[in-house]
Amino acid sequence: MENSSSQVNRKQQLDEALVDMIVEDSQPFSIVDDSGFKAFVAKLDPTYALPSRQALKVMVDHKYEEQKQKAMAELQKTECVSLTADMWTSINMDAYLAVTCHYVDDKDNLATVLLGVRSFPKAHTAENLAEAKRLLFEEWGIQSKIKSLVTDAASNMIAIANNLKIRHVICIAHALNLVVKKSLDATPGLEDIRTRARRMVTYFKTSTTAKERLREKQEQMARPVKKLILEVDTRWNSTYLMLQRIYEEREPVGAALATLRTDVAPLTSEEYFAISECMKVLAPFQVATVELSEEKRVSGSKVIPMMKMLRYTINETLKTISNDTAMQLGQNLSRRLADKFSALESTSVLTLATLLDPRFKTFGFHNHIQAQTAIGRLTSECTALIRDTAHQTSSHSAQPDTAQNLESTGQDQLNLWELLDNDASNARRNKSATSDARGPALHDRSPTAAFC
Incomplete structure (x- = not known):
């Protein structure tokens, strides 16, 4: 009987471990039907019978509901929360709306819970989006706790906050991304360099011969073997990383191209100099982007001082630039930065956060x-x-007087x-x-x- 009970407990433990693996690694339910996985599990524990795909789905659903109830109970303990929301379209052109909740738990740690990712087949009007979010708020019981909603600057997102009567805050990382992207696109000469760099990177990524030749040249020059990076249209810093890697690997790249039959020509020394100067201009924005993206604590108090420091740094950097392309890029960044973020210092939630942060106070303001x-x-x-x-x-009712407290606690407890x-x-x-x-x-x- 005891042995049977232990076997049941063992089965439950392994089932839970399997569910955790499915959830944490985003594995498909069909993994339990894969012959290789079955053989692997049988080697680990021949007595364990894998659940069917349908049974596994039920267990994952049960795990989801269990964790959701815990998260709901945790949110009920909080006094206030902040929300972030975004929309995107899948490769199948299906629209999705995601809402995430942020709060400080009872141990004073910043906590986050995903309220939901919902398919959104309706028109993306402010009214439809607001109604979808309102239903989520009611489901989680946080209607009266919401202090702010952080989104991009899309007009329908701003209208949602107005519709729901919630304070709206623009996502600084997204806004900074737009500032740099527009500045890059508006800089004459830089687009030609980026186009040639993209063509070069694509060639080394799609040609097995070119990829191998680059690796050989890096090893011959006693350099670490590094792959080239292709920029992504949605993230400005991918452009920075592409140009940075191209510049770092300019010697092995040039040597590899010289031995290959291709019409892809290496960049000129003047173009590499322009890249190095542009990287000086972009470096502070890369640091700011990484810091905002990796911040593990509430970063609201840091926004205004960071924008002040960016404006100061870009102006100081421009004094050291001699390349015309980099100079134009720096001027574009400085102008757009001032235009985009000058209103931040009148945004109440950000200004109050800066004042209350002992690191900044009024020093954080421009x-x-x-x-x-x-x-x-x-x-x-x-x-x-x-x-x-x-x-x-x-x-409140009057508290017991000091004499009564002393009688009950003793003189050794004197306040x-x-x-x-x-x-x-x-x-x-x-x-x-x-x-x-x-x-x-x-x-x-x-x-x-x-x-x-």
Whole structure:
């Protein structure tokens, strides 16, 4: 009996491990019908009987529902959440809508849960999209917790936020991608270099002989064997990586092409110089893109300071550029960066986050007038919060007095902070909520000094 029970437990453990593998590795249910996989499992444990494809699907569905209920319970503990949403079209031209929820859990860690990826056959109007999202919010019970919705700058996405009466925030990584892509496309001469670079990379990727010849030349030159990179239209930094790799491997690439029968010509020394100068201009944007994409914490407070640093860095870099193509690229980037992100310093959620981050405060702002406006906005919000807190405190029943507490806890539990607490309470009663929101002795300092 005991042996039978252990066999059942073993079967359950292996089934769960199989389900975890299917989910984590995105394996098809049909894997349990593959002869090679069956043989492999039989070698590991001859007593384990693989479930059928239909049984495996049921187990995965059960796992999904189980995890979904846990995620729902976790979200009910939170006070507020932020959402990100996007739409895309599959290779079969089917449209999909995805909504992801972000929140801080009870251990003060940033957590994320995917609310849903839904097929969207309807017209992509703001009304249809808003209704689909509203149903998701109701399903997860977060209607009253949503503080912001982050999307790209598409008009229908912005209209969704207005329709749902949710604060809208533009995805900075997406906006930065558009700024650089448009600047690249608007730079005369650079498109010709990119076209020739794409042709060269495509040749080495599609020709077995060329690929092998490049590897031989890299080894002969005692260089690491590296493949060339082809840019992707949707990601600007793939262009940077393509040009960077072409420039790094210019010697073995040129040597390989010289031994091959092809009409693909290597880039000239002038074109390679233009690439090196353009990479100087693009390097800060590559750093910013990687940092925004890899950030594991809330990055809202970093946006305004990062844009300020990009504007400063690009202007400093332009002083060291001598190539006309790179100079034009830098000017395009500087202009588009200012046009696209100048309004960020008036976006309340970002300005407040920057002020409250001790790393930045007002130093993170490019426009000092906007910094003063943000300080006033923060002061007003703190004032309202303090008034609400004071009202709630005054409505509570009186706490036992100090003598009663001492009798119950003993003299060894004397509150050493009691005098300070009393002094702070007295001082608070003698000050307005606005002055309290600004901070101690703020009336003797300028607003900027208070936050620097």
